[in-house]
Amino acid sequence: MTFDPGQLGQSKADLAEKLRTLRRRADRTQVWLAQRCNMSQTKLSNIETGRVTPGIVDVELILRALDTPEELVAEVSNLARLANTEWQGKRASWRRGLEKRQAELAGLEAESTTLRYFLPAMVTGLLATPDYIKATLAHSPVDTTKTVAKKLERQAILYDSSKQFTFLLTEQAARWSAVPRAALAVQIDRLVSLSRLSNVRIGVAPLGTVLGRGPMNTFTVYDQRLATVETFTGRMVFQDARDISEHLKIFSLFERHACFDDEARSLLSEWAESYRS
Known part of the structure; x- marks a missing residue:
């Protein structure tokens, strides 16, 4: 089709x-x-x-x-x-205000118990420092002041112990230079810090990981009821069980090849130091 x-x-x-x-x-x-x-x-x-x-x-x-x-x-x-598929274009989001999208995401996060984030290119807003958030919104042709504030507000959900978060990042995502080197080191330090929360798992797939399937795009799966997929021009929202199941399979594949806990923190700390030196 x-x-x-x-x-x-x-x-x-x-x-x-x-x-x-x-x-x-x-x-x-x-x-x-x-x-x-x-x-x-x-x-x-x-x-x-x-x-x-x-x-x-x-x-x-x-x-x-x-x-x-x-x-x-x-x-x-x-x-x-x-x-059962919805398209949300970037231009429409700009017209109605990017902060409204943040309110929608906060609602999804509040309604979900198990949240999985696949991040092949960049760090997502829930894990980002203020400097990183501002840098990633710099291309938007609208005022992003309220959006930055809403993204930072949403981060409080990470401290809700009734929810389980798993973030899978490629090395590229963790090291993508959206900000200057010193600020990037701080951003990576934040990943290390958040990985110590009992309900937050942060996995890293370093370059050189042998895996036949490529990390094509960013996506999030909320429980087993909804998946969102990001593109340059917008996002698709899937509610078809087959689409959700396929994204969960992809997530599990990369999860099995990722480093977690102390191994992940060791890699992240090494990368942070490389930007401080």
């Missing part, structure tokens, strides 16, 4: 219409179909009118109950996957 960001908004309406058409074509009532799929008629009605986006499992149940032909199953399944 080819991805087109413009399809995402329309796909929800298309999915609702397609499911409604398939039920009517099969000459089945909402009551009959809801009972066969073990869901309420209200939920089914909301799905068919587009007020509720069905999960992949719901769609599969509906298609099976209606004895849908295989060629239509593939088409509707693709629609369902698109409908």
